[in-house]
Amino acid sequence: MKKTVAAACIAAILTGCATTEKNETAADWTESAVSNAREQMAAMIDAIEADTTDQVLNPVTTKRNRFSTAWCGYADWRSGFFPGSMWYLYELTGDTALVPLAEKYTEAISEAQNLTWHHDIGFIINCSFGNGRRFVKKDEYDKVLVQAAKSLATRFRPAAGVIQSWNVTGNSWQSQRGWKCPVIIDNMMNLELLFEATKISGDSTFYNIAVDHANTTMREHFRPDGSCYHVIDYDPATGEVCHRQTAQGFADESAWSRGQAWAIYGYTMCYRETGDSKYLEQAIKTFDFMKNHPDMPADLVPYWDMSADDIPNEPRDVSSAAVIASALYELSTFPVDNAPAYKDYADKIMASLASPEYTAEPGTNGRFILKHSVGSIPHNSEIDVPLNYADYYYLEALKRKRDLEQQV
Numbered sequence: 161m162k163k164t165v166a167a168a169c170i171a172a173i174l175t176g177c178a179t180t181e182k183n184e185t186a187a188d189w190t191e192s193a194v195s196n197a198r199e200q201m202a203a204m205i206d207a208i209e210a211d212t213t214d215q216v217l218n219p220v221t222t223k224r225n226r227f228s229t230a231w232c233g234y235a236d237w238r239s240g241f242f243p244g245s246m247w248y249l250y251e252l253t254g255d256t257a258l259v260p261l262a263e264k265y266t267e268a269i270s271e272a273q274n275l276t277w278h279h280d281i282g283f284i285i286n287c288s289f290g291n292g293r294r295f296v297k298k299d300e301y302d303k304v305l306v307q308a309a310k311s312l313a314t315r316f317r318p319a320a321g322v323i324q325s326w327n328v329t330g331n332s333w334q335s336q337r338g339w340k341c342p343v344i345i346d347n348m349m350n351l352e353l354l355f356e357a358t359k360i361s362g363d364s365t366f367y368n369i370a371v372d373h374a375n376t377t378m379r380e381h382f383r384p385d386g387s388c389y390h391v392i393d394y395d396p397a398t399g400e401v402c403h404r405q406t407a408q409g410f411a412d413e414s415a416w417s418r419g420q421a422w423a424i425y426g427y428t429m430c431y432r433e434t435g436d437s438k439y440l441e442q443a444i445k446t447f448d449f450m451k452n453h454p455d456m457p458a459d460l461v462p463y464w465d466m467s468a469d470d471i472p473n474e475p476r477d478v479s480s481a482a483v484i485a486s487a488l489y490e491l492s493t494f495p496v497d498n499a500p501a502y503k504d505y506a507d508k509i510m511a512s513l514a515s516p517e518y519t520a521e522p523g524t525n526g527r528f529i530l531k532h533s534v535g536s537i538p539h540n541s542e543i544d545v546p547l548n549y550a551d552y553y554y555l556e557a558l559k560r561k562r563d564l565e566q567q568v
């Protein structure tokens with residue numbers, strides 16, 4: 161068996177975790193949250209480093225038995241989240257032992273830069289290489305980002321003004337739905353890669369595609385109440401909308417919570433990158449829909465779909481809560497009315513997520529940090545489980561919170 165590098169590297173990290181005071185006050189729960197994340201991720205690193213196959217294992221969730229880990233390959237939309245979490249853990253702890261490991265896990269998915277058969281290249285490359293370039297190998301990682309943006313740009317359909325999310329060839333479930341050019345709200349998250357690629361390369365093509373996609377999505381995806389559809393299907397030749405539906409939500413007209421979270425985060429990010437206030441207004445409108453929803457639970461962790469028919473007995477989705485919290489920390493830095501209220505709301509979400517209700521005891525939960533997320537109920541997949549993207553956005557939110565509080 162390979163030497164468990166992480167066990168040695170992370171030993172220093174773990175010292176002290178065992179002595180973390182469990183009866184923390186409100187003021188020190190963030191410290192405890194970081195300690196807990198370290199401990200779980202150190203155990204995950206040990207499992208990866210102990211593997212004797214040639215591949216670098218990439219954790220996404222637990223299997224149906226709730227203990228063994230489900231791993232993914234580089235083309236999976238979730239492959240950038242564990243490497244990205246490593247960079248955030250490094251930032252949160254300052255432990256340089258994490259850097260070579262984060263580099264290794266990042267570079268293990270570099271082939272994703274050439275993917276052209278789905279839209280998730282932004283999630284994959286921006287969360288991994290996009291975070292890593294802030295610390296190491298900037299020129300090398302920048303090349304990966306620009307190549308990934310070129311790959312993503314191949315999916316732009318100019319007549320519709322959108323990046324196509326999924327292919328509909330063969331007998332896939334997407335083609336069985338009769339779609340021609342499906343675009344999911346999640347795709348807003350891929351635009352960050354395009355904005356970055358323009359900043360790196362000076363080529364405005366990427367920026368312009370991102371803005372076109374954001375504008376078309378704003379026009380077609382949203383309802384008057386600020387909530388959004390999951391899937392809009394376009395005719396790629398004319399741009400006509402053919403269908404407004406869902407894939408992962410409860411119903412076509414429902415408010416799938418992670419979709420709302422992607423919209424809030426995506427339009428906040430678009431405002432950061434463009435300065436165009438209509439994006440900020442859209443982010444706030446969708447957030448207000450969630451905040452004011454009569455079925456939003458008191459702990460602010462949404463049900464997987466706010467229109468599901470058995471609330472309050474429906475599963476919660478921690479991943480949605482983590483994405484919204486991270487977005488709100490950023491939103492609170494922009495020129496909006498009552499900006500501190502957005503940070504307060506994010507703080508309340510994060511205090512819930514850091515509580516034992518949602519944070520796993522070290523050594524449990526398949527070594528993931530957070531419990532109780534939902535992948536896709538309509539696909540009967542990943543229901544009430546840990547998910548690597550819930551952990552990623554939680555760590556990002558912890559970092560954003562810390563940065564905001566250090567500024568004051």
Ligand code: GLY
Pocket residue numbers: 237346408418535
């Ligand atoms: N992008 C897929 C999801 O949010 O489940």
